[in-house]
Amino acid sequence: MTKPIKILVLDTNVLTSWVERTLYVNLATNNVIELHWSAVIESDLVEKSLPNQGKSPEQIREIVSALHDALPDAVVHPSIRDFAATSTIIDATDRDDLNVVAAALAAQADYIVTKNIKHFSREMEQRFGFRVLHSAEMIKLLNEVYPDYVAECIATVERYATKPIEDLFTNANLGEVPTMPAKPVKKLRRIK
Secondary structure: OOOOOOEEEEOHHHHOOHHHHHHHHHHHHOOOOEEEEEHHHHHHHHHHHHHHOOOOHHHHHHHHHHHHHHOOOOEEOOOHHHHHHHHOOOOOOOOHHHHHHHHHHHHOOOEEEEOOHHHOOHHHHHHHOOEEEEHHHHHHHHHHHOHHHHHHHHHHHHHHOOOOOHHHHHHOOOOOOOOOOOOOOOOOOOOO
């Protein structure tokens, strides 16, 4: 097994989407990326985001259980030092973004993946040494580097989708839905 070349921390708004959650988790279980989030991000997912989508407590438990089963080491625990470092640089309009940056520091992430990039500054990226990308841009980047894996994971997501997911590809400027890979990948699973 080779070490993933990119370490990603997902913001709650990315984990909330079952399409993106499934795509990123499958890429991580295939060792294409290393994926993390913090206990605070997970708590926000469980207490706010998923209930706001109408998920029942049982559905939420199943989602969290599936995440932990797939990626048992994904949850990071930022230190007081991580949080202290974030408060000196971030002019966050959303204080929850401090938790995302602290998680990225704890995970030694290469990227924060979010749908709210406006909450993160270039100065912060330069100081802490990671990039902040919109989820669509990250999918585009991963597709350029790992087209076979991304195509297989997208095909898995499509099998479970109840409505077309072309918007994900359009937003990522992927054009057409990528074709199936030539090489086999690990068993993929739905995290819904």
